[in-house]
Amino acid sequence: MALDSKIPSGSVSDKWTNYKDHINLVNPANKRNLDIIVVGTGLAGGSAAATLAELGYNVKAFCFQDSPRRAHSIAAQGGINAAKNYQGDGDSVFRLFYDTVKGGDYRAREANVHRLAEVSTNIIDQCVAQGVPLAREYGGLLDNRSFGGALVSRTFYARGQTGQQLLLGAYSAMNRQIGRGKIKMHNRHEMLDLVIVNGKARGIIARNLITGEIERHSAHAVVIASGGYGNVFFLSTNAMGSNATAAWKIHKKGAFFANPCYTQIHPTCIPVSGDHQSKLTLMSESLRNDGRIWVPAKIEDAVAIREGKKKAIDLSEAERDYYLERRYPAFGNLVPRDVASRAAKERCDAGFGVNKTGEAVYLDFAAAIQRYGKEQAFLKGIDATDKQAVTKLGTEVVKNKYGNLFQMYYKIVDEDPYTSPMMIYPAVHYTMGGTWVDYNLMTTIPGCFSIGESNFSDHGANRLGASALMQGLADGYFVLPYTIGDYLSPDIKMGTIPTDSPEFEAAEKGVKDQIEKFMNNNGTHSVDYFHRKLGKIMWDKVGMARNAQGLNEAINEIAALREEFYKDVKVPGTDKGFNQELEKATRVADFLELGELFAKDALHRNESCGGHFREEYQTEDGEAKRDDENFAYVAAWEYKGKPSDAVLHKEDLVFDAVKLVQRNYK
Amino acid sequence: MKLTLKIWRQKNAQDKGAMVDYKIDGIEPDMSFLEMLDVFNEDLMSKGGEPVAFDHDCREGICGMCSLYINGEAHGPDRGVTTCQLHMRMFKDGDTITIEPFRAAAFPVVKDLVVNRSAFDRIQHAGGFISVNTSGNTIDANTIPINKKDADEAFDAATCIGCGACVASCKNSSAMLFVAAKVSQYALLPQGRIEATDRVLNMVSQMDAEGFGNCTNTGACEVECPKGISLENIARMNREYMSASLKG
Secondary structure (H helix, E strand, O other): OOOOOOOOOOOOOOHHHHHHHHOOOOOHHHHOOOEEEEEOOOHHHHHHHHHHHHHOOEEEEEOOOOOHHHOHHHHOOOOEEOOOOOOOOOOOHHHHHHHHHHHOOOOOOHHHHHHHHHHHHHHHHHHHHOOOOOOEOOOOOEOOEOOOOOOOOOEEOOOOOHHHHHHHHHHHHHHHHHHOOOEEEEOOEEEEEEEEEOOEEEEEEEEEOOOOOEEEEEOOEEEEOOOOOHHHHOOOOOOOOOOOHHHHHHHHOOOOEEOOOOEEEEEEEOOOOOOOOOOOOEOOHHHHHOOEEEEEOOHHHHHHHHOOOOOHHHOOHHHEEOHHHHHOOOOHHHOOHHHHHHHHHHHHHHHHOOOOOOOOEEEEOHHHHHHHHHHHHHHHOOOOOOHHHHHHHHHHHHHHHHHHHHHHHHHHHOOOOOOOOEEEEEEEEEEOOEEOOOOOOEOOOOOEEEOHHHEOOOOOOOOOOOOHHHHHHHHHHHHHHHHHHHHHHHHOOOOOOOOOOHHHHHHHHHHHHHHHHHHOOOOOEOHHHHHHHHHHHHHHHOOOOEOHHHHHHHHHHHHHHHHHHHHHEOOOOOOOOOOHHHHHHHHHHHHHHHHHHHHHHHHHOOOOEOOEOEOOOEOOOOOEOOOHHHHOEEEEEEOOOOHHHOEEEEEEOOOOOOOOOOOOOO | OOEEEEEEEOOOOOOOOEEEEEEEOOOOOOOEHHHHHHHHHHHHHHOOOOOOOOOOOOOOOOOOOOOOEEOOEEOOOOOOOOHHHOEHHHOOOOOEEEEEOOOOOOOOEEEOOEEOOHHHHHHHHOOOOOOOOOOOOOOOHHHOOOOHHHHHHHHHHHOOOOOOHHHHHOOOOEOHHHHHHHHHHHHOOHHHHOOHHHHHHHHHHHHHHOOOEOOOOOOHHHHHOOOOOOOHHHHHHHHHHHHHHHHO
16 A cells, blocks of 8 residues: 655645645534544644534544543643744744754654644634633733754743643633533543444444443544553653553554654653652753753762762862763753753763662753842842852742742652752653654544644654644644544535444454453463563663664564463453453553564664664764665554564655755754 | 551442551652552552552643542642652651542542542533634734733642542532632633633532532641642632622
């Protein structure tokens, strides 16, 4: 099957406008005869469900949490980009587009990214109209901050809780439609398979997580908005329940899976504290605006700090190595995430790590506190040479900006980040890869769409900060509502899709068989036992730096682990009711397949780009070395029974508006 | 650390349920409370038992999924945190820890420590929104300047995570703090004023219909709220409700 991305013709800046002018529309009277299933209620799924219901479609929304408001978009901290140019600092739609393509290391589809930049401004207008309390300046207008990989301030934010506020905005829009009966909300439900009838996605099989009942739900189209697959690493900044099952099930039913190896390792997370660790906590990238990252310049000092004989504050300026500022003078601490993460790993691998395990660097606010303190002292007419007063004033400013993050750090680490620098280390955060979609956000299964983090389309090999919220809401509020109408227009006379067809029967049976197998397996190890093992293989061999030998080992080890899992996993309790171990088992079963495809994709991509760093392909000074001649394509994998048999399809990436160059943040 | 855990076990909504005592060893102060329960459940399963069900998801204090009534306090003894942010360093070696679900008539138990908080969603369906459709043609975001104080106060109210600690802490199982947070957020913003009258009447009416109790100003909700939502919001909602009732 040849991949058709369905990118409209014309110049990159006209494509979306022309497209909208010429698509088929469904009239309002017919929309109420069409059903749409939306799986996942984060920024993408929540905004899509609300908007589709407003348009008049009957929406059936599903989430595994007890309320749509809990989706993991809620945890996004830093902000959301939009090309508003409110700061007058030279921003524009083209610049946001350009920064995103460059930040993605030239592995994203130009047409999609431009569309994203175009609708970014509408998102801010929409959210403010909904009552989302974004941060404001004293004059009453919206405030902005800068984020990694950009030279302008285009990030809108709500203290350190931007994701929460935007998600609650989408949730409120959903609530209005739930109240009107236009969205039928299914909380505590998990999609366990896709149903295809006559070649088109026509429904899902879901498990009611409270009663254990297996349910059939039909629709004219199915939208997957189930997020990313970072939890394949076990430890990540994802929520405990975040999973790839919906995305993986559609993959097994024919949706190609694109670029699974593009995974973002976020540079500023709280380091691992012990074997009991269940998840990792992010410290927003916005902290890099004011925090300076460093390790000791001399290895003796690093050793002394690890042994508890010295403290960070004992080291003078000359004894510190602000390695990002040293290596990347132009962007300094604000280099993109992939670059910052690798630089931290490089220093720690070289022996300069500052915590017990040697896997941590400092993020220091002392300079920012002094800078802000002096500013405040000047404003208030206080003597700026009074260090104590300045520190107090500066601490207040930092507290106002990042208070909740500092408190979070304090509660976890039990150390005051206002007086001694934070310790941070990279952790798995976001997956740029995902189900392949065309320009319409439709997968290779007709009628099955994929939006937000669950698709692959906009971030290439590396996502810039504050772009995930932008993409989720762009897809859900402003893109899918157009493209899905074009797809549904021939279906207006179809009537309700029956759920008693052989296709539903077969899909339901498959799900029931899998559950029965788990319940009767009688193994000896818990699901977490296998999940932790998978995570370790992934982190050690398919993590921040990869090589062919490690990847080959990982592929074999994951396949063997999968076999052991099916033989030896133990799921206690009953499937006829609430059973969290069973939920985990069905999710980890899918991660055990996805992980292998992930490694296979990483092995085939003989270049380094963005979050995919192959040790064999680097420049003399350790930067990622792309191979545009051979790898400027999207790798879309077709399922053929086992991950090892997956077939590669290539979508060549064509760059008309942006010239391919080596990313340079120096 | 060695601990004694007294945990509420209940098979399903119909089951009567009871407290069960357990012993656990090898707990480290750096573990979060939920990581302690993970370790406990692993241990229980290895001995052929069924793990204790508890709600949790983000494990960073923002999703509002985790609950638990620990030693008589919602989200346990620490202040300004959810259970997932509570660490074992708050306890001492040899302690006995009592763990119950959030109890309220409007929050029926699903299993063990898991409760059904859908009543909160239904209150939001009744008015927790501004009626604006997605169009891409709403006015430019900076056309409505909002003074920073109002914007900040609206934000403070909007940080409610909907966990239900306020209800669990209240002797009347009142949901006033939760409802007031949403009413306040919109009441403080010009965008929200337009529907303010209907919103407060509808949300309060749904709150009553769900079986939450009345507010008697004990302030326990504010003390236990992991996000520090202020009682001032309840006062604001009362004012809004009074003036809306008069407009009738």
